[in-house]
Amino acid sequence: MDQLLDILKRNRLSVTDGRKKILEMFLKTPGALAHADIEKYTDAAFDRVTVYRTLQTFVDKGIIHNIPTSDNAILYALCKEECADGHHHDNHVHFICDTCGQTTCLDEVTIPEVKLPKGFRPQFSEMVVKGICAACQAKQ
Amino acid sequence: MDQLLDILKRNRLSVTDGRKKILEMFLKTPGALAHADIEKYTDAAFDRVTVYRTLQTFVDKGIIHNIPTSDNAILYALCKEECADGHHHDNHVHFICDTCGQTTCLDEVTIPEVKLPKGFRPQFSEMVVKGICAACQAKQ
């Protein structure tokens, strides 16, 4: 069965053009996407508001998660299977390329545990590495 | 000599009321601050625009740095000595408490190195741990 429809149905979401298009974009993209990327890709076929609402719905359902960055940008990326409603466990490192700006999920790189000061109880951690990605490195 | 004035002078910044007040707030606060916190604390004594510009100036000078978060919030925290103009080396872990919402710089916890896939060249990394902070843990 089509992966796209499968994801939507599994989450009890009605299948609409907007959701299909946006989800398709996430499935095709190795890295993370910003709201602006999505608007550009869908080429204004959908209202800006619809994009906001669709992203929010996907986050709520655990289909995508957002990635922390130190600038204002809010990035979203597909979650792996384990994400349940609202609870994300995508404990892999994200890589942001300084050259091409692309954000990549390094699924195979697990976020290491760190020893915290006394009294701190960790529940979830996120890690972003910046530098030059493999694709840009190869071009030089 | 007054630490506050020292920091401003070291960075060749003129000493103004706004900068003193905002820097004072950072010196007093253990955790990180959002733009909104600063506006509230300064109690509209300064123009909103001045706050934006002051924060930007401090970031440029390496006095404060911003902390990545997965929601939209942009948080700022004091840098340690080593930060030079524009280049931040605050390679410590940040902790966000789910209970009180406070963000803390764990200066003594260094971000571990991770082994990246072939071709990726890291330059800088950020790590955020979420959970329950020492203060909230103690209250329970």
Place this chain on the structure above:
DNA sequence: GTAACTGCAAAATATTTGCATCCTT
């Protein structure tokens, strides 16, 4: 005195909400 900083106004941008209409199931 001069360069730097601030406040105000306004522009540009980003996000949210209400409601009527349309589409999925």
Place this chain on the structure above:
DNA sequence: AAGGATGCAAATATTTTGCAGTTAC
């Protein structure tokens, strides 16, 4: 048919910019 999703308009919120007046040095 009914509930959910969308588009549009508009309200809010956030951030940036230009410029004139003020302040630090």
